[in-house]
Amino acid sequence: MDVIVVEPRPLSVAEHALVRRLLDFAIDGADAPAHAAQLAGLRVVELCACGCPSVLFDTRRPTPGEWRTMVADAYGVTPEGFAVGLLLWAVGGRLEYLETYTLRHWPPYRLPGPETVSLEYASDEPAS
Ligand SMILES: [Zn+2]
Numbered sequence: 675m676d677v678i679v680v681e682p683r684p685l686s687v688a689e690h691a692l693v694r695r696l697l698d699f700a701i702d703g704a705d706a707p708a709h710a711a712q713l714a715g716l717r718v719v720e721l722c723a724c725g726c727p728s729v730l731f732d733t734r735r736p737t738p739g740e741w742r743t744m745v746a747d748a749y750g751v752t753p754e755g756f757a758v759g760l761l762l763w764a765v766g767g768r769l770e771y772l773e774t775y776t777l778r779h780w781p782p783y784r785l786p787g788p789e790t791v792s793l794e795y796a797s798d799e800p801a802s
Contacts, residue, residue: 676723682732683718688785689729693772695788696746696762704745709762709769716769725781726774733770742770749795750786754779757798758786 685693690713700706722728736742746762756779763771774785778799790796 675728677720677730678723679720680718685713685716685718685729688787689718689727689772691788692750692760692785692791693762693769695791696748696760696772699746699748699791699793700762701744701747704743704764705767706745708767709745709764712769726776726783727785728771728773728775730771731769733765733768735770736765740765743767745769748791748793750792751790751796751798752783752786754783755798756783757796758783759795760786760791 693713694710697706697710717732718729719732720730742763742765744761745764746760748760749757750760751757756776759775759777761773762769763773776783
């Protein structure tokens, strides 16, 4: 994916709240308390260039042949009413990437509020 490099900054209120909520939905085996403890020290250093609100943190990227570790796999609804997927990734035990993706919309869109996070995809398809 193409990224936009930004001046390192703390997570926004919305990013922090969403990541914190996603940790409530951490997959089995993920160390949610350890990741929660990292939040205050994380800095956003890259944005997705596509116009979605995905952000990358100041954690090393996967080396060739290494995979990101999935920490959470959930869904949310953006302020625009878009149902989106939410993935939280770590590398080397440290949060690395908050990924959002859409199934039937195009960016730009904003981050879902933490209260919308669910393990169930809330389809926003018009009833037919
Ligand atoms: Zn994007």
